[in-house]
């Protein structure tokens with residue numbers, strides 16, 4: 001049994017995940033400290049989403065342990081996680097299309113309210129005072145995200161960038177201690193990505209963040225610590241500077257020795273269209 005130092009909010013030890021004959025994660029370890037931003041990167045097929053699902057309790061590892069504040073993970077339903085102080089966004093938007101923005105955010109605010117998401121939708125068993133409080137908290141969060149004007153709109157009628165902000169607001173409204181973000185920058189413009197970078201740094205004043213992301217410039221800008229996966233193994237772990245200087249990382253992305261990689265010093269960006277020869281259409285670090 002592993003002992004967990006109290007300063008670790010989330011810890012993975014020796015995590016192995018097998019899907020039939022395929023080892024998606026092989027003996028992976030990772031720690032997240034309060035208030036830190038941890039990036040999870042690696043070529044396509046490296047095991048990032050699988051690790052993300054294990055960290056968020058959605059997937060049980062074949063071997064190894066996950067601990068949340070020194071205890072087993074709280075359960076895999078979103079409201080179990082929310083109650084324990086963990087929130088996540090999904091690779092897609094995962095918003096309820098038939099519910100106005102404010103309702104979508106209220107569902108996320110349910111951590112401290114008495115009823116569940118079902119009672120929010122049905123109105124069943126919820127006190128008027130609870131609902132009022134949820135609404136106020138959701139509205140305050142929409143204001144904080146600068147999207148209060150869209151409170152009564154259906155998500156599908158809004159630009160994609162605004163919908164991403166709604167998803168983020170829904171995750172943050174419960175004031176989690178850990179926010180898990182799965183590719184939050186996908187589909188965003190450069191300017192929207194700058195806003196997101198500022199937001200993520202802002203979040204880390206109050207919570208820890210684990211970020212799975214393809215956009216290396218964003219990862220390098222916002223992360224305190226980066227873990228690099230390749231073929232399900234951790235091949236590097238360190239500060240953005242250490243990761244950028246690590247030949248094993250360059251090699252994993254390019255499939256060539258580091259000294260054959262680009263040397264123009266340009267910011268690292270993953271181009272998923274470039275393969276590295278591992279058969280999964282891996283991206284390149286450049």
Ligand SMILES: Nc1ncnc2c1ncn2[C@@H]1O[C@H](COP(=O)(O)OP(=O)(O)O)[C@@H](O)[C@H]1O
Pocket residue numbers: 019022023024042043044045046047048049050051
């Ligand atoms: N549910 C699953 N069943 C079988 N294989 C899977 C499943 N999920 C992922 N894999 C495989 O595990 C490996 C890691 O996948 P994934 O975690 O999605 O990588 P990444 O997110 O880094 O692109 C890939 O080879 C993928 O095909």
Ligand SMILES: [Mg+2]
Pocket residue numbers: 048049050
């Ligand atoms: Mg993935």
